[in-house]
Amino acid sequence: MILAAQTQGFLSPTGVEIAFLLVGLATLGAAVMTVTTKQLVHAALWLVVALGGLAVEYLLLTAEFIAWVQVLIYVGSVVVLLLFGLMLTRAPIGRSPDADSGNRPVALAVAGTAAAALVWVVVDAFRTQWIDLDGPAQGSTEVTGSILFRHWVLPFEALSVLLLAALVGAIVLSRKRAGNSETDPEGES
Amino acid sequence: MNDALDVAVRLLIVFAVFLVLPLVIGQTEHKVMAHMQGRLGPMYAGGFHGWAQLVADGVKFAQKEDVVPAGADRRIFQLAPAVALLPYLLVLLVIPIGPSEGAVGQVIDAGIFFVLAVMGVGVLGSLMAGWASANKFSLLGGLRTAAQLLAYELPMLLAAASVAMAAGTVSLPGILNAFEWWWLPWQIVGALVFFTAGLAELQRPPFDMPVADSEIIFGAYTEYTGLRFALFLLAEYAGIVVICGLTTVLFLGGWHGPMGADGLGWFWTLLKTAVLAFVVIWLRVSYPRMREDQLQRLAWTTLIPLALAQIALTGVVKVVI
Numbered sequence: 001m002i003l004a005a006q007t008q009g010f011l012s013p014t015g016v017e018i019a020f021l022l023v024g025l026a027t028l029g030a031a032v033m034t035v036t037t038k039q040l041v042h043a044a045l046w047l048v049v050a051l052g053g054l055a056v057e058y059l060l061l062t063a064e065f066i067a068w069v070q071v072l073i074y075v076g077s078v079v080v081l082l083l084f085g086l087m088l089t090r091a092p093i094g095r096s097p098d099a100d101s102g103n104r105p106v107a108l109a110v111a112g113t114a115a116a117a118l119v120w121v122v123v124d125a126f127r128t129q130w131i132d133l134d135g136p137a138q139g140s141t142e143v144t145g146s147i148l149f150r151h152w153v154l155p156f157e158a159l160s161v162l163l164l165a166a167l168v169g170a171i172v173l174s175r176k177r178a179g180n181s182e183t184d185p186e187g188e189s
Numbered sequence: 190m191n192d193a194l195d196v197a198v199r200l201l202i203v204f205a206v207f208l209v210l211p212l213v214i215g216q217t218e219h220k221v222m223a224h225m226q227g228r229l230g231p232m233y234a235g236g237f238h239g240w241a242q243l244v245a246d247g248v249k250f251a252q253k254e255d256v257v258p259a260g261a262d263r264r265i266f267q268l269a270p271a272v273a274l275l276p277y278l279l280v281l282l283v284i285p286i287g288p289s290e291g292a293v294g295q296v297i298d299a300g301i302f303f304v305l306a307v308m309g310v311g312v313l314g315s316l317m318a319g320w321a322s323a324n325k326f327s328l329l330g331g332l333r334t335a336a337q338l339l340a341y342e343l344p345m346l347l348a349a350a351s352v353a354m355a356a357g358t359v360s361l362p363g364i365l366n367a368f369e370w371w372w373l374p375w376q377i378v379g380a381l382v383f384f385t386a387g388l389a390e391l392q393r394p395p396f397d398m399p400v401a402d403s404e405i406i407f408g409a410y411t412e413y414t415g416l417r418f419a420l421f422l423l424a425e426y427a428g429i430v431v432i433c434g435l436t437t438v439l440f441l442g443g444w445h446g447p448m449g450a451d452g453l454g455w456f457w458t459l460l461k462t463a464v465l466a467f468v469v470i471w472l473r474v475s476y477p478r479m480r481e482d483q484l485q486r487l488a489w490t491t492l493i494p495l496a497l498a499q500i501a502l503t504g505v506v507k508v509v510i
Contacts, residue, residue: 039262041262041265041320042265045265045317048313064297064298064299065298065299065302068299068302068303068306069302069306071306071307071309071310072302072305072306072309072346075306075309075310075313076305076306076308076309076310076312076342077309077339077342079313080309080312080313080316080335080338080339081335081339083313083316083320083335084316084332084335084336084339087316087319087320087328087331087332087335088332091320091328093260093261093262093320093321093323094262140298140299141298141299141302141358141359141360
């Protein structure tokens with residue numbers, strides 16, 4: 001990123017900026033649909049659109065690696081897991097009028113506050129910084145890797161310990177149920 | 190203008206390959222299966238050994254009525270075939286078939302990640318089809334598809350990571366440039382894991398539990414007719430092309446060949462891909478279907494430990510040399 005706020009204007013946006021804005025609007029729309037639709041599986045599919053839109057935003061910011069990881073982890077795995085869970089339990093076709101809980105206003109307040117806080121922090125932190133989109137890609141795998149493993153290696157390791165703890169916790173939870181029935185030595189698949 | 194023309198020509202070529210190669214594999218499957226089972230296979234359409242059988246099938250599919258079940262979720266039901274098919278077209282764009290710059294549709298820096306990420310999206314098509322059909326068998330097929338994908342995506346990723354470690358890059362042309370012949374024995378376990386997991390992701394026999402016709406009719410695709418059903422079939426064959434091509438590029442050296450790569454690179458790539466595709470067909474004829482618990486056991490207790498061992502081996506060798 002370079003400090004070039006003086007040379008950039010808001011009144012003559014480039015093509016990439018316009019595309020970024022449009023994709024952002026589409027992503028926001030998909031996100032709103034995710035939480036407002038009355039059909040459970042449609043919500044999961046709108047989530048795919050929202051997460052995919054985010055990946056496109058990363059691409060437009062030349063962060064290729066992050067974009068593909070976003071698709072791989074969120075669209076390819078998390079949403080598939082979500083759909084799997086929905087199909088295993090309850091995935092009616094058509095509207096489910098009981099899908100809304102009474103917490104709507106509270107949820108809206110929390111979401112609004114969180115969004116406002118995030119926007120404020122990000123705008124405050126990166127106020128005068130511009131990414132040079134015309135030069136070589138700045139978010140290539142090589143750059144991302146060296147930054148991650150030189151400057152951010154401690155948080156990275158802490159995160160992996162957190163994930164390990166989650167993994168162990170999941171095993172413990174599934175084991176407990178198998179121990180109670182004392183029939184099947186395997187857990188669930 | 191020239192750049193735009195260049196891109197357009199590349200896209201056109203990739204699209205043509207995408208339309209032709211799956212059909213070639215389909216026709217080969219007809220013939221290979223027939224001969225392995227001691228029969229002739231299609232012999233009349235088009236004259237010479239029934240070469241036009243798949244074209245005739247395509248015409249037949251196009252003429253059929255496009256039925257959407259009354260209880261189905263109409264829009265998602267109709268969208269699903271496209272979601273299943275398009276990812277393979279995108280993946281085909283980045284597979285290099287020759288050593289020169291012009292022999293790949295588009296060079297992508299994080300090629301392996303792109304390929305695996307986009308292929309993972311294709312399964313959403315099967316899930317959408319299974320759910321939106323309003324049919325218990327379809328839903329079961331969709332469930333089995335999801336369970337299979339969750340189990341086999343991990344070993345596939347680990348095996349691909351092993352090659353990326355060996356080459357020191359995640360770009361597909363970069364991996365081919367770094368390839369040496371002794372990588373073949375070095376990465377052979379990873380190659381087997383990758384190919385097996387790829388088969389499972391395509392739901393090809395012996396991993397075709399999600400479409401097991403004796404139990405759940407045709408899984409997620411039970412309610413589909415006509416052109417949309419043909420699109421799912423096309424996705425399966427395009428998937429064979431993609432998986433075989435990827436195994437070739439990642440593990441078998443792609444355009445490297447015994448007589449050098451001068452001008453013959455594309456031939457070696459296509460030859461290796463074709464041999465692998467033949468193996469895919471061969472497995473369909475010769476292996477019985479695996480049960481759901483056997484599928485899960487194979488992935489979690491065999492393939493993942495093997496892939497992890499391969500990564501450890503790659504790391505050790507990489508440090509030693």
